[in-house]
Amino acid sequence: MRSTTVSLLAGSVVLSLALAGCSSSDGGGSKASSRTRTVTDAGGTEVKVPDKPKRVVPLHYSATQPVLDLGFKPVGQGAFEKGIIPKDQAAEIEKIPVVARQEPKLEDIAALEPDLILAPNVYDEETLKALRDIAPVYTFTLRGGDRARWTQRTEEVAEALGVPEKADKLQAAFAKRQKGIAKKYGKVIKGKTVGVIGSYEENNFYAWGEKNMQGSLMVPLGFTWSRQESKIVKGQKEPEATLSNEKLASAVSDADVLFLDSNLRGQVNAFMKTVQKTSLYKQLPAVKNDHVYVGGKNTVAGYTDAHYTLDRVEDALKDLQAE
Incomplete structure (x- = not known):
């Protein structure tokens, strides 16, 4: 296998924008807006979420990356393997508390005072109920027949965060890059x-x-x-x-x-x-x-x-x- 020089290009830029000062979910005791929206999550459940979430906690990396890609910085996150975060962004992202591994750490999550929790569609109802006692819970697609459509997860997270137009822009830019490579x-x-x-x-x-x-x-x-x-x-x-x-x-x-x-x-x-x-x-x-x-x-x-x-x-x- 030939060695390659790792370049992060557009992917790194996406994360850089998120970490450079996006105020949507940057912690620091920000209070959630009292206004809410009703959205339907991947499990078909209607969820009242803040109109503009400020303290978001994704409980799996497959949602953490979309949160960052969309320009938000979570106040907590699920566990991740070393090496799956762009090298130039790792130090900053690793500062975010890990509050879920195989199971969510309920006390640690509550301590973060989240206004929105993003949960993978693998938790049982008892776990989801415990999470809902802390904050609104939006379930996103991790497993199942639709998991192959990875863009769907970004669309789901964008809906929960109230920024569907950002998901559309990310998709348009990616499709444009694919077409450029195909032509070149x-x-x-x-x-x-x-x-x-x-x-x-x-x-x-x-x-x-x-x-x-x-x-x-x-x-x-x-x-x-x-x-x-x-x-x-x-x-x-x-x-x-x-x-x-x-x-x-x-x-x-x-x-x-x-x-x-x-x-x-x-x-x-x-x-x-x-x-x-x-x-x-x-x-x-x-x-x-x-x-x-x-x-x-x-x-x-x-x-x-x-x-x-x-x-x-x-x-x-x-x-x-x-x-």
């Missing part, structure tokens, strides 16, 4: 089949079908998604699957270019490093042709993640163009 590198991309894999446990790898998050990033550029990879996850509730390493060849041997799950430092995890040492991996055509690249996070939290992946794809395309 059209001749390089034409006829190329792409596959994406990760690994999150011993002796297994993770395969992603075309209808998942990474597919929404790369297919619009003009790539053909690995038919083998889409076929091997067919029938799954979500178009993705954990598979034995023995199935590597049957999953992505048709891929001309292979992207690996990584953090936002261009680093793969220990499980992926182990996969890379196997003879089955080394025999993949993309590996033998030295067409393997880091691709950023396979699970896209928001536009910062998505832009980082496009950064890495552009690095790969420049490399392929030079051949």
Whole structure:
């Protein structure tokens, strides 16, 4: 796998704007507006939320990043892995208290005096009730059939925050960038089949079908998604699957270019490093042709993640163009 220089480009700019002084949710004892709006969350529940939330607490990173992308700074957040935040923003974001891991820390959340809590759609009703006793709770999509449409999570968070127009602007800018890459590198991309894999446990790898998050990033550029990879996850509730390493060849041997799950430092995890040492991996055509690249996070939290992946794809395309 070739090394790449990590550039954050548009994704970093998004977070920079959020941290540079957005007053919407910057803490400091700000009091919420008495005005409220009624919105319907991902679970179909009508929720009265502040018209202009000022003390927002997302309980999972898949909502924290959209909150930041939309120009808000949360007063609390869910746990996150090191390396998934842009390097130049990590120190600032790490100062925000972590108030949820597997389960939310109710006392810690209450101490922050939030006026809006963003909860993933994985909590039971008892947990949600306890959270609602603290502040209004908007449930967003983390799991389920719609999770592949990662833009939906930003749309949901934007609705809860009362800034849907900002989500529209982020989407328009991202789509424009995709079209620009497709035009600039059209001749390089034409006829190329792409596959994406990760690994999150011993002796297994993770395969992603075309209808998942990474597919929404790369297919619009003009790539053909690995038919083998889409076929091997067919029938799954979500178009993705954990598979034995023995199935590597049957999953992505048709891929001309292979992207690996990584953090936002261009680093793969220990499980992926182990996969890379196997003879089955080394025999993949993309590996033998030295067409393997880091691709950023396979699970896209928001536009910062998505832009980082496009950064890495552009690095790969420049490399392929030079051949």
